[in-house]
Amino acid sequence: MELGEPDSSGRKKPVPIKGSEFVINVDIVIPSIGQASDLSWLQTKATKWGTIEVDSETLATSIDGVFAGGDAVSGPAFVVDAIKAGHVAAKSISRYLRGMDLKQGRENKKAGVVKDVPLDGISKIARQRMAEMDVQKRIAGHAEVALGFTEEQARLEAQRCLSCGICSECYECEQVCQAKAVDHTQTSLLEEILVGGIVLAPGVETISPEVREEYGYGYYPNVVTSLEFERYLSASGPTTGHIQRPSDNKEPKKVAWIQCVGSRDEERKYCSSVCCMYATKEAIIAKEHAHGLEPTIFFMDIRAFGKGFDSYYERAKNEYGVRYIRCMVSTVKENPNTHNLMMRYVAENGKLVEEEFDMVVLSVGLKPSPSTQELANRLGVNLNQYGFCTTDTLTPINTSNPGIFVCGASSEPKDIPETVMQASGAAACIGELLGDVRGSEIIRKEYPTETDVCGQDARIGVFVCRCGINIAGVVDVPLVAEYAASLSNVVCVEEKIYVCSQDSQAMIKEKICEHNLNRVVVASCTPRTHERLFQDTIAEAGLNKYLFEMANIRDQCSWVHQNSPQAATEKAKELVRMAVGRAALLEPLYATKMDVTRNALVIGGGLSGMVSAISLAKQGFSVEIVECEAQLGGNLKHLHLMLDGSNIQEYLNQLIEEVKNHSLIKIHLASDVVAISGHVGHFESTVRGLQSTVEIKHGVVIVATGGVESKPVEYLYGQDERVITQRELEEKLVNSHSAFRIPHSIVMIQCVGSRDEQRPYCSRVCCSQAIKNALKLKELNPDTAVYILYRDIRTYGFREEYYYKAREAGVVFIRYDVDRKPEVRGQGSESEKLKVKSEKLGDRSQGAGVRGQMEVDVFDPILGTNVVLSADMVILAPAIVSHPGNERLSPLLKVTLNANRFFLEAHMKLRPVDFASDGMFLCGLAHSPKDISESIIQAKAVAGRAATVLAKDKLEVSGVVSKIDQNKCVACLTCIRMCPYSVPFINNKGAAEIEPAKCQGCGICASECPAKAIELMHYKDTQVVAKVEAMFIRI
Template identity: 50%
Template sequence: MVVGGGIAGMQASLDLADSGFRVYLVDKAPAIGGVMAQLDKTFPTLDCSMCIMAPKLVATGRHHNIHLLTNADIINVEGNPGNFTVTVKMNPRYVNAEKCTGCGLCAQYCPVEAVNEYDERLTLRRGIYVDYPQAVPLVYAIDREKCIGCGLCENICQAEAIEYDQTPSEEKVNVGAIILAAGFDEFEPDTKKEYGYGRFKNVVTATEFERILSASGPFAGHVVRPSDGEIPKRIAFLQCVGSRDEKSNKYCSAVCCMYATKEAIIAKEHNPDLEATIFFMDMRTYGKGFEQFYQRAQSEYGLSYIRSRVPCIEENPETQNLLLTYETEDGTITKAEFDMVVLSVGLEPPKSSQELSTVFGVPLNDYGFLDWKIFEPLKAKEGIYACGAFSGPKDIPDTVAQASGAAAMASGVISGERGTLVEEKVYPQEIDVAEQQPRIGVFVCWCGINIGGIVNVPEVMEYASTLPNVVFVDQNLYTCSQDTQEKIKQAVEEHNLNRVVVASCTPRTHEPLFQSTIREAGLNPYLFEMTNIRDQCSWVHMHTPEEATEKAKDLVRMAVAKSNLLEPLKSSSVEVTQSGLVIGGGIAGMTAALGLAQQGFTVHLVEKEDHLGGLLRSIRFTMSGEDPQEYLATLEQSLRDHPNVHIHTGTTVERIDGYVGNFTTALSSGEEIRHGICVVAVGGQEHKPASYLYGKDERVVTQLEFEDMLSKGVKAKTVVMINCVESRDDTKEYCSRVCCSEAVKNALKLKEKNPDTNVYILYRDMRTYAFREQYYDRARENGIVFMRYDPETKPRLEKKGESLVLYAHDAALDLDFELHPDLVVLSTGVSPYDNSALSQMLKVPLDRDGFFLEAHMKLRPVDFATDGVFMAGLAHSPKFIDETISQAYGAVARACTIISKERIETEPIIAEVDEELCCGCQVCIPMCPYNARELDEEENIVKVNEVLCKGCGSCVAACPSGAAQQRHFRDNQLSSMIEAFVRR
């Protein structure tokens, strides 16, 4: 059972269901989706939030092994791991979910208005409603507190779904494990009277502003002031509202710096003349790609960042503009006027956290979030696991990785029951279109304002209706929503469509969704064509809407031309080798290997060193006082004792062949391993700097070297730590995430051992995010001195005689300092190993910094684009121990979706050879990056290994005789698109 239907709950449910388990997904709201459903876009990619989440929404709602229990509460839990009995209270929605078609007629006729919670109270909804247009399940509910009982909805409902007499009911569910994914609530700023929230109409929260930005929001995506509908010229964002505050929440909410930057950028894209100013304490852009996003915000979008905490807001009653008085770093008191103020409110535990704690018997921390241990970040208690913001503030990628990790932990408890309760999905008989003339349906998507704000969608739709063999056209706000999927299926049936074209966003994320939809309607999934009028049109031509509209017509015309020539394709299936390979024996690799073994699969753990442990061997203590070496020893012993684990130390990977489900890897020891999946956990290394006399004076050390010294004893009167050494600059653009906390940890340990030692930490921004903020507070209380420096005035270290002299400029005090340290400790960050050879072997990419590049930064943080290969730990990016463990278990869950199956289907869009045209020249063979082509010497023709082929098309481009063709991209299909474009 998964409790909570936000992105964490959906991810955990999908991973479990795809690994062979029946899942009950419980949410107290009428629909799943959580907070992510309210967002306009996501950072740092600026993807449309609904666009990337909708496939997961629909997949969760459709999955035959996921049972949704919405509008429900958990009231009792009994039993033990492997055998829990959960009592679920089903609250009435006064609409029969089996009968409701989601048509919306009831809401159109309802005379009652109520505050719209989805739009953050900025608009009104009807007394009968759905949370949002793409809601899953798309079933209406009656707000009985507002309903006047007029009966209009009952009279208008043709499905006879209205049931006023519904009463609460209870359902007992037997489950083996439970995952708590209850999410968070946002801080209510009306308690901060000084900011005027609730009194000044143009002071809004970040979530309210998110809805203002959204095309489905109160102002249809137009950035206007709530007070008068005018376009704001100046907007201020105030950080740390309800976070890092002695009077409310002392912890950092981890996401606010990034979401404020994101919202300011989006607002600038709406109105390029907008002046956006962000008032902040420390800019905590610590995640993968975050620092570069922050730099782009300044260099490309011109966002202004002022390091100051605004004490109060006043309103000009005549204009309803807002007056901010603040102190700059040089002590100057400044006043500024803004049209709007956005409060970056923090994350709080859900209001139900105490109730959940009582019902499930799980502990909460001092802040009301779930309490957890650093080496068991996903465990609430035996058999009950947690993920996402319920265990502390975190962003979407960390939430998704944790959700998959919790799924792995939960399935480990019940692995013996895998496959016993699952139901196979049954599709209707496939329609034979061989003798039919093409009948094409075209669906054009608004994608909120991502497309519709630039491209004239009605004009494109009208144009599409004039194209050959197009018999049906439609437009939708979000074509990927569940209700639109039903409309597509209905259109196929009613209009006898045998080809479907969707003009919307990228097929990389959405094509499988639409293919599944038309398959449910009886069509072969490859009688589908998708044209990208968002990424390739509206986004790149946002300043020329007329030209963008014409280009959209071109793209639709080309897609329709190709769809006339589409043909059904069939996939085959191959057996799966139900074992795994883990490359890298640090904490990520060791955790992943043990996780796979606990699922019942054989796993080979390969480590290039002659011992396990990786970077963890250099860590002597944690911020919260645990002993990493003791944990490492226990973990290693568990691996060595497990019969499913085979450890290969002092060994490297020499060659990897094969494909998802069937890889063969050659090791330097001479062994060959057959495995179905691969987890890349090669770790990272502490960067060794070339500055600050490092390597030239033994008194200059790195943080890990200093940690080792601390474990043995350090005698020094003055210790200076310098953060961001060769990080966040031309040497390494990224932030290494762990350095600020590592410096605070070591400084506190030094003070504990030597209270009289003077400790200075020189920093640019203190990035002790989430609950690590408490250690930053403790450090200051213990007399550790923090001095902020700007990159233009970096500290200088010189050796004068036998003494070290450090010159620093404190940016906060605007004063120069001279220090005489006995020891200088450099926070140098994490660097990747040279992974180029391994990336080529696995055919997976690296990012610009040398870390491995995930399939999707937000929603597939442990997957590669190459099927069957996953990543975890520092191979992905710098992270803490608990985050590494969570991600490693996340990789386990994703891997289990493959190796839990005996067979998997192959990709039908592959190359083939016309044997009559092939002359056996073999030009195509070296062009194939997947070794999928070989010469049949007897027939002197090239044959294709259909399992190895990935359909990249390199062979087609190289073939001089035209014998190589690619299914779904045949020469006549591509030629038709070119000809259609020329006919413009």
């Protein structure tokens, strides 16, 4: 065929080529024909192509009330186009019948098609070929010819997706979204907001494991990332908490973790700080899930530097049997028959080892999210070479642009406690800027007059939530709602897709007014996240917020019984019945309002105490510092240089001057707090000084008592003047008046008095301090031989770069085990043990064995033998221990110390600077060992937390507090002994009394009182018993 002359429409028609005819013998002829619409019966406008002319947005024809779509309008097209036309026409007909505007709000703009998709770093992978039915089977019937993909083929084909993010505007997402949250008519909104400061918290993401191709991620199904493995451990994960390997869904027996994947390498020389501990956590939890599991962690250094981390690490080894192997794994290979993984590594003794595992977990590091660079460019904030926000060590929350602050891992990889602290610290920095205008733009929420329900019979409304399919996918929600309607005192029952949505909140308020409800029960998810929302909703309708009860039919029914829908439904009915039973007896409660004393007491005048005081003063609050020594400064008086060279003494002098000269700060030197009473917002303390005793009224307490450097009792410290501590060495290195001469050979010994049975914790700063001093020694005399004997080098975060520098400068690192500690001898020895030779340790022997030098004998696990180091000086890194004053202060404040005598925070991750008692906070070395930057961050954090109290005109104390019937109390002291917050006391009438402002509402006193004299409001005996009786009503 060839194209002939154009016809009347202008198109060329195909015509046969003369002489091209030929004959084919066939059994069946199937003609391929075109199509056309017969419009002769329809008096409507048509196009020149013989199709119906319609409005492109509404599909309305020229005949009023008639709409058209599909091939009759478009000509031959795809099925999806016909389906879309059906949806559009249906909406138009619906609007037409209701007399609505057909076009209003229907201007749908197609998403632009991305023409060029960047293909850098993307490998081309061929399409998966779908299996087809055999030809002989095809002609025997009408079964589907294409047999579909296998699961593995489907996964491989899906992985070819470029994720270009183009929406094809099919609107199916809008159709299926039960919450009606998808709105294709939305457009971008540019809004200008006037602010006084900015906090950057863009976060981080995990490094792609593909950077280590030798580990086979993406090729071997049983090699997963640590984040993926964590999902396997989660009850809401793909395997509901059961550990299964991806290849065959079998439970693995041997699982290996490989550390430092993506960090501590040439591309990213920093340490991601969190990997050692999350791998240890995952190994422990995996062991708890599968008792026969054998976890192994391959590591370079275990960096368990946080509070309580080292003890957790030791528990993993000794109680859970987690095996730790110090090495870098070179390759991971899969056995294609079993999908097991063969790992090859060089053990610390130099032997090549091959070991088989069922599963391998890659502990991937952290890197900034891609959006951080764009955000930083817009805000004029500097980033470091790795893309993290640049901060100074002495202003670790400030960015390079004044008024813009940073928190979380976007400034440096960090764990949850440090992230939470820095977030509170950033809030304090913003508070310093906005102190003068605090509260000036706040619009206080007003509630209607509360309805008096006293003396009324209970009228309960029950609102049952589907939570999309989260609950309704398992629980028969309509049946639960029907059952609720049959319960006593229930006058209104509603079932909603999402009870927490704004529409549902409005509906609840309407139903309260419509049915005169005086109690409300919501059967949905957890009260931990939604109780306050619903309490606020009923308060907006005029009900006391305590006339509310929840039944958790998600966590306790649909989640835990997802394989037993009938049982889950029955349990949901029982929970609703119990909630209704208790709700009927609920009583209105009211918060107690108290004045706030806008003054802070800071106990400790060291770095943390002064930083927190300055921050609060800048926010407009008065502060009183109580320091037991005769001058401010604490441990900072003995430190001089930071790792990056920052001058500590210069910073300290500026800080002291700022504290002394601030009009809102009062200082009490050589003084101690000897008594304290009161509660959050209103404390009274007695401070005794050398000359006088004063009474101080304050709203909050900040404990910043610091810590002290322990005195070593080993390695000849105190017996030989050549054995000194790292702090003493630093004094000599910076003291220009000292007669100190740089020695030829120095040996530094780490973990002296810490990470042992007496002090099972890491002092955190010692490794960085040793490297700092080692680099200073090399700077002053490059020929000085410096050896660092260590157990693990813990230069976490960006401190790792200085570890690199120390090694490049020639510092020699030798590891030792705790059961084979180094030995220090004061004089030269005739020992036959191996002397340090240049070929072994880089020509750093400096005359080993010379008479008068000290000798340090240490077993080198790499050489497999003892080596003797000659040393002119031995430098020890002693433990940081708690301040001795903590023992006296703890009972005074009624706060707890941990086993190592540091103060114990309310929650390690969520409330890391709060005490369990409200209004009391802790920071610095009083909390645990930490470096200067971290102490500053924590000091700022307590200032931010303290400001949440001091910034209020009045404090509201919850109505859920314990009350004592004075007539029943026999003063048995049970409540006093049992209360974890030390709240009850014996009053002058000889009976126990509880101060509402101090009560935490835990109910322990009520449950333990033998005379039943104590009741916890909102959980009275009658209310709890009613709930229990409702549970057993069918028995």
